[in-house]
Amino acid sequence: MSFINLLPHLLNGITLGLLFSLIALGFMLILGLMEQINLAHGSLFALGAYFAYALCAARLPLPPDWLAVWAGVPLIWRFAAAVIIAPILVAPFGLILERLMRRTYGRDPLYGLLLTFGVAMVIEELIRVVWGTPDYMLPVPQEISGGFIMLDLIWSTYRFWAAGMAIVAMAVVWVIVERTRFGAMVKAGAHDSEIVQALGIDLTKLRVWVFVLGTMMAAFAGVIMAPLWGIRPHMGVDAVVPAFLIIVLGGVGSFWGAAIGGLLVGMVVGLSSAYASEWSMLSMYLLLLLVVTFRARGLFGKKSVLEV
Amino acid sequence: MTPARRTPIFTWAMIIVWLVFASVPLWIEKVGLYHYLGVEILIFALYALAYNLVLGHAGLPSFGHGAFFGVGAYAFGLAQFNIAANLWICLAAAIGAAAIAGALVALFISHRRGIYYALMTIAFGQIFWFIAVKVHSVTGGEDGLLKIERLPVDLGLAAFDLTTNVALYYFVLAVFIVVSFLLWRIVHSPFGRVVKAIKQNETRARFVGYDVWRFKAAILVISAALSGLAGGLFSMAQASAFPDVMSLHYSGYVVMMTLVGGGLVSFWGPVIGAVAFFLARDIIGSVTTGWMLWFGLSFVVLVLFKPEGIAGIYQSLMQRRAKASAPAVAPNAQGR
Numbered sequence: 001m002s003f004i005n006l007l008p009h010l011l012n013g014i015t016l017g018l019l020f021s022l023i024a025l026g027f028m029l030i031l032g033l034m035e036q037i038n039l040a041h042g043s044l045f046a047l048g049a050y051f052a053y054a055l056c057a058a059r060l061p062l063p064p065d066w067l068a069v070w071a072g073v074p075l076i077w078r079f080a081a082a083v084i085i086a087p088i089l090v091a092p093f094g095l096i097l098e099r100l101m102r103r104t105y106g107r108d109p110l111y112g113l114l115l116t117f118g119v120a121m122v123i124e125e126l127i128r129v130v131w132g133t134p135d136y137m138l139p140v141p142q143e144i145s146g147g148f149i150m151l152d153l154i155w156s157t158y159r160f161w162a163a164g165m166a167i168v169a170m171a172v173v174w175v176i177v178e179r180t181r182f183g184a185m186v187k188a189g190a191h192d193s194e195i196v197q198a199l200g201i202d203l204t205k206l207r208v209w210v211f212v213l214g215t216m217m218a219a220f221a222g223v224i225m226a227p228l229w230g231i232r233p234h235m236g237v238d239a240v241v242p243a244f245l246i247i248v249l250g251g252v253g254s255f256w257g258a259a260i261g262g263l264l265v266g267m268v269v270g271l272s273s274a275y276a277s278e279w280s281m282l283s284m285y286l287l288l289l290l291v292v293t294f295r296a297r298g299l300f301g302k303k304s305v306l307e308v
Numbered sequence: 309m310t311p312a313r314r315t316p317i318f319t320w321a322m323i324i325v326w327l328v329f330a331s332v333p334l335w336i337e338k339v340g341l342y343h344y345l346g347v348e349i350l351i352f353a354l355y356a357l358a359y360n361l362v363l364g365h366a367g368l369p370s371f372g373h374g375a376f377f378g379v380g381a382y383a384f385g386l387a388q389f390n391i392a393a394n395l396w397i398c399l400a401a402a403i404g405a406a407a408i409a410g411a412l413v414a415l416f417i418s419h420r421r422g423i424y425y426a427l428m429t430i431a432f433g434q435i436f437w438f439i440a441v442k443v444h445s446v447t448g449g450e451d452g453l454l455k456i457e458r459l460p461v462d463l464g465l466a467a468f469d470l471t472t473n474v475a476l477y478y479f480v481l482a483v484f485i486v487v488s489f490l491l492w493r494i495v496h497s498p499f500g501r502v503v504k505a506i507k508q509n510e511t512r513a514r515f516v517g518y519d520v521w522r523f524k525a526a527i528l529v530i531s532a533a534l535s536g537l538a539g540g541l542f543s544m545a546q547a548s549a550f551p552d553v554m555s556l557h558y559s560g561y562v563v564m565m566t567l568v569g570g571g572l573v574s575f576w577g578p579v580i581g582a583v584a585f586f587l588a589r590d591i592i593g594s595v596t597t598g599w600m601l602w603f604g605l606s607f608v609v610l611v612l613f614k615p616e617g618i619a620g621i622y623q624s625l626m627q628r629r630a631k632a633s634a635p636a637v638a639p640n641a642q643g644r
Contacts (some may be wrong), residue, residue, distance in 0.1 A: 037423045103612050109422045110369050111615060114567060117371070117560055118608040125601035237556050241434055244427050278442055286433045289416065292428070 006274055008153055011271020013265060014267030015159045015228070018166035021262025022221040023239055024246035025173055028258055031247065032190030033210050036104060036112030040097060041218055042240030043123035044090055045228065048219025049138070049226040049235060050131055051086040057141050058282070075143035086223045093123070094215025098208055114296040120236060127233045134210060138226035145227070163226050169220055176213070177255055186210055245288050317498035321576055326485055331563040333474050341590065342468040343473035344545070350480045351542050351584045356565045356578030358492055358534035362580075364571040365495055365561065366527045367507035369426040372413070373535055378440060378554030380406040380536025381543035387485075387635065395459040399540050406536020407529050408413050409436065415524035420509065430556060436553040443575025452550035456543050470544070478605070480541055487534055488579075495575060503527050521527065564607050570619025584618065624632065 001243050027041050070078070080103050080188050097119055104112040144161045147154050177183040185206055188195045221239070229235060242265055249289035250261025268287050273280035332346045345466040355377055418427045436525055440447045458470040461479055469582035470476045494500050502523055506513045514520045525529045543549040552558060569581020585603070592599035614620055 037427070100608070100612060108369070109442055111611060112372075113369055113423065113426050114563070114615070115608060115611045117563065118604055118611055121560060121564075122601060122608060125598055125604055129598040129601060165511075234557075241430060245431065249425070267571040282435065282438055282442075285431055285438075292416065 003123065004151060006271065008155060009252025009270045009274040011155070011159055011163070011270075013267035015163040015166070015266070016269060017266020018264075019261040020161055020220045020239075020242045020246055020266055021259050022166055022169055022217050023249070024171070024237070024243040024257070024258045024262055026217035027179075027243045028247050028252060029186060030214045031212050032104060032111075032253055033186060033207055034101065035111060036101060036109060037116065037244070038097070038101075038214075039116040039240060040123060040236075041116075041122040041214070041243060042236030042238070043082045043120045044094060044097075044215050044236075045218040045222040045225070046127060046231075046233070046236035047123065047231075048086050048092045050127055050136075051089045051219070052082040052223040053131075053136050053138050053224055053231050054084060055082040057136075069160060074141070076137060076143050076238070079139075079141050079144075083223050084222070084291050087219040087308075088247045090219035090222075091212050091215055094211050095208065097215075098211040102204075115155045120240075122239070124152070124233050124236060127200075131233075133233060135232040138223075138231060158227055161243075162228065165224050169217065173213075173217065174255060183207070187253075191214060242284060245284060248288060249291050317493075319492075320541040322488070325482075325488070325576055325579060328644070329481055333477055340405065343477060345586060345590060347473055347477050347545050348478055349540075349582055350477065350484055351538050351545060352562070352565065352581040352586065353579040354480070354484050354487055354541070355535055355538035355580045356562055357488055358531050358538060358569070358571070360571040360575075360578040361449075361491065361494070361527055361531040361534075362565045363566055364573075365500065365501050365507065366524065367422060368524065368528070369563075370561060371426050371556065372429035372431070372436075373531070373562055374554045374556070374559035375413075375436035376406040376409055376532040377542070377558070377562075378436065378541035378549070378551065378642065379409045380539025381540075381549035381553060382440065383536065384452060384540035385456040385545045385549045388459065389458060393459055395461055402536045402540025403533045404536075404545075406539065408531035409536075410529040410532025411525070413532070414528040417578045418521050418528065424547060430559075433554065433556060433559050434453040437439065437551055437556075440551040440554055447549075447551065450551065453543070453550050454548045456547050456549060458544050458547065459520055473581060476545060480545075483537070483541065490573065491534070499523070499526075502565045519644040537633070565604070567611060568607060570616050570617030570622075572620070573616045573623065574619035577617055578619050 001062060023041065023045055027038060029096065030036070030041070032037050056075065058067055060067060060070065062070070063210055064187070073081075097116070100115060100119065101112060104115055105288075131303070132224050140158055145158050149155070177186065178216075185201055186195065189201070189206055193203055196206075223237075224241070244260055246261040246265055249264060250257030250259075267281050268283050272283035329350060335342060336343060336346050355373075356509060359370070359373050362370045362373070380402035384402040387401035391401065393396060413429070413432045416432070417425055418632035420428060424572045441449055443449075443597050450579040458476060460470060468479070471480055502513065502518050506514075506518070506520055506523055510520055539549075539553070542553070566578045566583045568583065569579065569583055570577030571581065574580075588603045589599055595600075612615060615625070
């Protein structure tokens with residue numbers, strides 16, 4: 001296969017990688033500050049996708065005449081609204097989860113794992129109860145879907161849009177984490193929570209906000225991913241596993257680690273799908289095994305809670 | 309120096325569990341349930357007991373045990389089709405294949421614990437599941453491995469047929485009795501004590517001179533092998549093997565059973581959990597399709613407020629009662 005033919009696969013990989021990075025970053029922020037793994041992170045991602053579907057397909061629990069008005073809005077505006085509103089709608093779920101997780105802070109990480117695993121099961125069942133088991137496709141407005149021909153190859157327009165939106169979201173997160181007082185507090189809190197508390201910073205409040213931020217990032221990624229993956233109840237699992245893989249790969253506590261780790265995973269999956277599309281997801285795990293065998297702390301990792 | 313407490317070879321709890329299970333086929337249909345449910349419960353009780361070796365006794369949170377259960381199920385079927393249609397050979401294949409899978413995983417993760425252990429076991433679980441779904445020619449993919457027979461129990465002098473659910477139930481019960489007895493001995497052997505010490509403080513156990521890595525690897529292999537045995541029995545009960553028992557969800561179910569029953573504080577906790585899980589499935593499931601929602605919610609509540617599970621609730625009730633009647637007696641609930 002010539003290099004040119006690989007380009008679309010590479011683009012697919014980069015898009016996938018950017019979205020994975022976004023999920024992984026939220027996962028990592030929570031891991032850093034709470035010292036707990038949030039196994040329900042993927043469920044928040046799935047909820048984002050389902051809320052986006054409810055908004056775009058105009059299937060909302062609203063009075064019929066209101067719904068008719070909403071359905072009359074052009075799809076492009078409904079989609080734009082979903083990108084912004086869906087993460088806001090998912091945020092309360094993150095708040096509840098954080099409230100539950102408080103009981104596990106400072107205890108054996110086993111309890112946090114079990115709790116978030118249980119919550120993940122509950123959210124998935126909730127999705128099944130509300131939306132049923134069938135797969136949905138998120139309707140994508142004509143303006144950003146379809147394809148075009150470049151270099152004698154067919155390219156999917158939406159993938160460019162997805163990559164673009166993911167880059168914008170990553171940039172926003174970078175500014176928040178690296179250039180604001182809030183970001184400095186989050187990083188300091190992950191580094192040494194006792195000193196941060198001694199400096200008079202309200203760690204409880206900080207944790208709430210970090211959880212909300214992480215939740216919204218996951219939900220945003222869910223919205224963007226929905227047209228690519230389709231919407232199904234167990235999509236959360238498909239997202240949370242790559243996220244932690246990226247954390248292991250990139251190392252805990254590094255923005256660029258997560259970004260580059262995500263791109264790496266995305267590209268490995270994208271490129272291997274060019275040769276064996278059935279097996280592309282397995283390549284991700286092989287990459288993980290390689291990394292943990294030869295570089296246990298990941299590419300940019302520092303000592304972290306993962307090593308207790 | 310106080311002399312080491314001797315563990316009784318048989319305990320009342322053990323005999324009661326065995327006797328209760330032995331009586332199940334006599335009354336299960338009278339209370340509106342069915343024999344196959346008993347088989348399912350018993351197999352998963354065996355699986356959960358084997359799983360608890362890792363979670364409860366070694367403190368290693370594995371979220372990928374479904375892989376071993378599934379490997380056992382497939383190995384049973386494949387051995388039946390390709391090697392010999394003999395029950396003992398097929399069961400040995402199930403145990404052996406799962407032990408090999410366990411050893412492979414142990415090779416990569418035995419220096420880990422806590423969060424990292426959980427995440428790596430999830431990853432391995434996903435790998436095994438993924439392979440089972442994709443290698444269509446061997447496993448049948450999503451359709452599963454069908455037409456697995458319930459092989460007769462050949463004891464040399466006599467042979468029993470397992471085609472009825474009651475017969476299968478008693479065979480599984482026999483296996484359950486042997487395995488639970490073995491597990492009881494393992495947990496209370498010097499080996500089991502070292503594993504317990506590692507759970508309490510790994511660094512200290514290492515400094516005392518134990519090769520921690522080996523003990524952690526060994527406990528995972530034993531647990532995997534017995535999970536594979538349960539998987540083999542399950543494929544015989546179902547007359548087929550499917551990849552979904554290897555999914556993260558099924559791996560999670562055994563974690564839930566073990567914790568809900570009280571695997572963290574009691575040897576028999578996982579058995580209670582398996583019973584609770586299947587009864588919840590059938591009883592709540594007959595009222596609403598979203599039974600997992602309610603079971604999941606009660607799991608979450610239990611993790612938050614009483615991670616010691618049903619056995620833990622019972623123990624603290626007994627303790628309170630003992631305190632009320634005779635304050636001087638300290639009940640020794642551990643290990644029962």
